[in-house]
Amino acid sequence: MLIDNVGRHPLLKEVEICRVGVKSLDKPRAVELPVGIITTDLEAIVTDPQIDIIVELIGGIDRARELILKAIANGKHVVTANKAVISRFGAEIFTAANQAGVYVLLEAAVGGGIPVIQPLKQSLSVNRINTVIGIVNGTTNYILTRMQNEGASFDDVLADAQQLGYAEADPTADVEGWDAADKIAILASLAFGGRINRDEVFSEGIRQVSKTDISYADKLGFVIKLLAIAKRCSPLSSSSSPPTLSVRVHPTLVPKSHPLASINGVYNAILVEGEPLGQVMFFGPGAGAGATASAVSSDILNLVAHLKSRQNSHSNYNLDPLLACSHQDYCQIAPVSELDARFYTRFLTRDQSGVIGKLGTCFGKYGVSLESVVQTGFQGELAEIVVVTHDVQEGKFKQALDEIRTFEAIHSIPSLLRVI
Amino acid sequence: MLIDNVGRHPLLKEVEICRVGVKSLDKPRAVELPVGIITTDLEAIVTDPQIDIIVELIGGIDRARELILKAIANGKHVVTANKAVISRFGAEIFTAANQAGVYVLLEAAVGGGIPVIQPLKQSLSVNRINTVIGIVNGTTNYILTRMQNEGASFDDVLADAQQLGYAEADPTADVEGWDAADKIAILASLAFGGRINRDEVFSEGIRQVSKTDISYADKLGFVIKLLAIAKRCSPLSSSSSPPTLSVRVHPTLVPKSHPLASINGVYNAILVEGEPLGQVMFFGPGAGAGATASAVSSDILNLVAHLKSRQNSHSNYNLDPLLACSHQDYCQIAPVSELDARFYTRFLTRDQSGVIGKLGTCFGKYGVSLESVVQTGFQGELAEIVVVTHDVQEGKFKQALDEIRTFEAIHSIPSLLRVI
Numbered sequence: 136m137l138i139d140n141v142g143r144h145p146l147l148k149e150v151e152i153c154r155v156g157v158k159s160l161d162k163p164r165a166v167e168l169p170v171g172i173i174t175t176d177l178e179a180i181v182t183d184p185q186i187d188i189i190v191e192l193i194g195g196i197d198r199a200r201e202l203i204l205k206a207i208a209n210g211k212h213v214v215t216a217n218k219a220v221i222s223r224f225g226a227e228i229f230t231a232a233n234q235a236g237v238y239v240l241l242e243a244a245v246g247g248g249i250p251v252i253q254p255l256k257q258s259l260s261v262n263r264i265n266t267v268i269g270i271v272n273g274t275t276n277y278i279l280t281r282m283q284n285e286g287a288s289f290d291d292v293l294a295d296a297q298q299l300g301y302a303e304a305d306p307t308a309d310v311e312g313w314d315a316a317d318k319i320a321i322l323a324s325l326a327f328g329g330r331i332n333r334d335e336v337f338s339e340g341i342r343q344v345s346k347t348d349i350s351y352a353d354k355l356g357f358v359i360k361l362l363a364i365a366k367r368c369s370p371l372s373s374s375s376s377p378p379t380l381s382v383r384v385h386p387t388l389v390p391k392s393h394p395l396a397s398i399n400g401v402y403n404a405i406l407v408e409g410e411p412l413g414q415v416m417f418f419g420p421g422a423g424a425g426a427t428a429s430a431v432s433s434d435i436l437n438l439v440a441h442l443k444s445r446q447n448s449h450s451n452y453n454l455d456p457l458l459a460c461s462h463q464d465y466c467q468i469a470p471v472s473e474l475d476a477r478f479y480t481r482f483l484t485r486d487q488s489g490v491i492g493k494l495g496t497c498f499g500k501y502g503v504s505l506e507s508v509v510q511t512g513f514q515g516e517l518a519e520i521v522v523v524t525h526d527v528q529e530g531k532f533k534q535a536l537d538e539i540r541t542f543e544a545i546h547s548i549p550s551l552l553r554v555i
Numbered sequence: 556m557l558i559d560n561v562g563r564h565p566l567l568k569e570v571e572i573c574r575v576g577v578k579s580l581d582k583p584r585a586v587e588l589p590v591g592i593i594t595t596d597l598e599a600i601v602t603d604p605q606i607d608i609i610v611e612l613i614g615g616i617d618r619a620r621e622l623i624l625k626a627i628a629n630g631k632h633v634v635t636a637n638k639a640v641i642s643r644f645g646a647e648i649f650t651a652a653n654q655a656g657v658y659v660l661l662e663a664a665v666g667g668g669i670p671v672i673q674p675l676k677q678s679l680s681v682n683r684i685n686t687v688i689g690i691v692n693g694t695t696n697y698i699l700t701r702m703q704n705e706g707a708s709f710d711d712v713l714a715d716a717q718q719l720g721y722a723e724a725d726p727t728a729d730v731e732g733w734d735a736a737d738k739i740a741i742l743a744s745l746a747f748g749g750r751i752n753r754d755e756v757f758s759e760g761i762r763q764v765s766k767t768d769i770s771y772a773d774k775l776g777f778v779i780k781l782l783a784i785a786k787r788c789s790p791l792s793s794s795s796s797p798p799t800l801s802v803r804v805h806p807t808l809v810p811k812s813h814p815l816a817s818i819n820g821v822y823n824a825i826l827v828e829g830e831p832l833g834q835v836m837f838f839g840p841g842a843g844a845g846a847t848a849s850a851v852s853s854d855i856l857n858l859v860a861h862l863k864s865r866q867n868s869h870s871n872y873n874l875d876p877l878l879a880c881s882h883q884d885y886c887q888i889a890p891v892s893e894l895d896a897r898f899y900t901r902f903l904t905r906d907q908s909g910v911i912g913k914l915g916t917c918f919g920k921y922g923v924s925l926e927s928v929v930q931t932g933f934q935g936e937l938a939e940i941v942v943v944t945h946d947v948q949e950g951k952f953k954q955a956l957d958e959i960r961t962f963e964a965i966h967s968i969p970s971l972l973r974v975i
Contacts, residue, residue, distance in 0.1 A: 142926050146876055146877075206616075248835060249835050250674040250678035250679060253673075254670040257660060257670070257673060257856070258670030258673055258849075258850070259670060259853070260564045260853070260856065261852035409849075411844055411845030411846075411849055412845055412848075412849040413668065413846060414839060415670070415837070415840075416836075416838040416839065417836075417838075418836040418838065419834060420834070424831065426831075426833060429681055429682055430678070433681050435681075436680065436877070437877065440877040442877065443873065445865070445874070453863065455861065455864040455865065456864070464785070
């Protein structure tokens with residue numbers, strides 16, 4: 136059965152939608168599908184010998200993983216938008232796919248409709264990638280953009296975003312940075328050619344970002360964005376083993392002139408820096424039906440094109456190394472405490488006079504070099520002091536903070552954010 | 556012979572550089588090549604039966620075209636960075652390639668190292684593309700950015716850019732928009748799935764952009780960019796014939812909030828808008844050795860991956876439709892005079908009083924609706940008036956201007972620019 140309008144490319148006209156698996160047959164749907172095509176028996180789809188390609192869009196983890204693996208075992212190619220499964224079970228899934236001689240494509244899993252997975256596998260893979268930095272979660276970027284533009288608080292904007300459908304009823308995965316961590320784990324794996332242990336990806340959410348900090352950051356020339364960062368730590372080695380990386384998600388002060396600073400609202404962007412290329416950035420809608428449809432259809436199209444160009448040589452073909460994910464080794468992930476970073480910290484102090492000197496002395500003792508110390512204002516009786524450091528080792532910086540916390544003059548340290 | 560460091564991807568290690576064709580053997584080169592590999596006999600390279608892939612980076616038109624066609628006739632795949640040849644002789648070259656069963660890849664021809672050609676062929680081709688708008692010429696973007704930032708004149712910045720190597724000794728192709736026109740012809744062909752007659756691409760350069768206009772545009776909330784635009788004109792048709800397009804290059808007033816407004820210096824960016832996707836943008840270095848190396852190597856890698864995954868089925872394979880360019884029909888190109896556009900015009904007037912009324916009346920007579928009319932200042936005795944229109948048909952607008960030029964009160968019309 137040929138279904139029109141699956142997509143615009145003439146090749147997609149050759150795709151036949153065999154079955155559509157759903158949770159409930161009764162739910163009203165905007166799409167008209169031929170009678171008999173809808174089923175609740177997902178098992179029957181992934182084992183159907185007629186079917187060549189399975190598209191997995193059910194979300195969640197355990198059931199999706201099980202279905203994907205069963206589809207692979209049955210010799211089917213898989214297209215998925217499921218970043219949670221791929222970031223956690225990518226190793227298992229790709230090993231199975233490579234053994235079965237099938238592809239698992241996932242353009243929709245990161246960056247919505249932005250073509251970034253395929254370019255990382257193909258066009259950019261000739262480079263030595265040094266960093267991948269992304270704004271890859273639309274919900275948190277929407278919240279931070281509105282906090283920035285309206286001077287509103289996190290809780291107020293979140294509540295509004297939930298009403299408008301930009302944030303889920305349980306926003307934890309977005310707000311805590313877990314969704315972004317899934318995505319940067321996937322991007323890092325492709326960019327650096329090694330597997331990533333998802334548990335080792337550091338993530339810090341945006342709940343702690345206050346409107347006060349957004350406003351101070353603004354005055355200092357920064358905006359605050361939830362960045363997902365994967366960065367090469369190890370020096371250039373000639374060995375072919377995957378490099379040591381830092382892979383992390385956290386709210387970050389970004390200079391206003393930085394290409395990522397102007398990515399606002401639900402938009403996503405991914406910046407890739409490598410040699411000899413330099414910097415390239417991909418920008419677009421990070422979510423939504425249209426974006427997902429575009430990405431999923433492009434994966435299907437890729438598979439159809441591959442199958443078609445080989446239809447005279449059914450058996451015995453090799454997997455195209457630029458479509459498959461064949462790396463086996465894991466990247467080492469450096470613990471955050473060992474990394475160098477710049478920090479923005481806000482102190483509330485009881486005693487204004489002399490406190491800046493004490494802070495400076497203590498930071499100096501731990502080798503923390505300061506870029507600026509500004510007494511920004513008052514909160515009641517308390518003076519507010521904002522410190523921005525140069526690059527320092529996170530561990531040493533935290534040691535200095537631990538000592539500073541014991542100072543009589545220090546009331547509290549309400550904010551600690553990283554600076555790109 | 557295996558040459559290391561051709562690129563980073565392990566697959567590239569399987570590439571052997573057979574011959575390197577040059578103009579002069581004596582020129583000192585930064586790259587060390589094995590003895591005997593360099594030759595001035597380009598003919599011998601494209602006919603060498605040992606060679607699978609030809610990389611054409613000689614530039615120019617006639618000789619490059621001849622060599623590319625001869626390489627194809629000899630069954631070789633071609634990688635080229637030559638936008639001038641592809642935009643003019645793409646029809647001839649792709650027809651020959653399809654007949655010979657070889658690929659002609661050209662990632663480096665547009666946008667330097669930005670992966671845009673391959674994403675347009677693959678990931679984005681499932682969409683119905685409506686517009687492709689690019690800043691695709693680094694030289695002119697560099698000149699306009701400096702004019703904007705420094706309030707400098709075109710001639711001064713050009714002279715400096717030539718000294719710094721950002722503009723060529725003969726800058727005509729860049730400054731007149733011809734290079735950008737080559738590139739948008741190529742992008743349009745891929746995005747809209749039809750051939751483009753390069754002669755029908757309208758181009759207007761940046762020589763006429765004055766610092767006065769940049770400064771007025773700034774006050775009105777715009778920056779001036781040389782945009783290359785390809786836009787669908789014809790309404791949605793169900794036929795599979797290529798659509799009618801507008802394809803053009805001209806200096807354009809771009810609102811400061813537009814994603815392309817912040818693309819500065821020698822950077823390039825390409826914005827693609829389609830359904831169901833929405834807007835995506837690709838950004839990166841538009842030129843330079845590293846960018847070109849990345850794009851050319853990625854094409855070679857693509858070819859190697861394809862050849863390798865088919866090495867068990869040498870004969871009888873079909874061209875992959877997502878790598879080949881198989882469209883045969885030409886897109887209709889609508890003449891600029893029939894298009895709707897917004898205009899920015901600057902008038903020098905002798906008589907201040909009443910002249911705004913006369914302008915308004917005359918524009919009204921031709922159905923030209925005005926967004927703003929501002930008396931911006933004086934040049935000596937003459938008053939300066941800037942008009943920005945709503946969308947109007949270019950032909951009607953020009954008729955109104957012809958009549959206005961005859962007015963006693965009008966001294967001259969020094970500027971006429973389009974607004975996005």
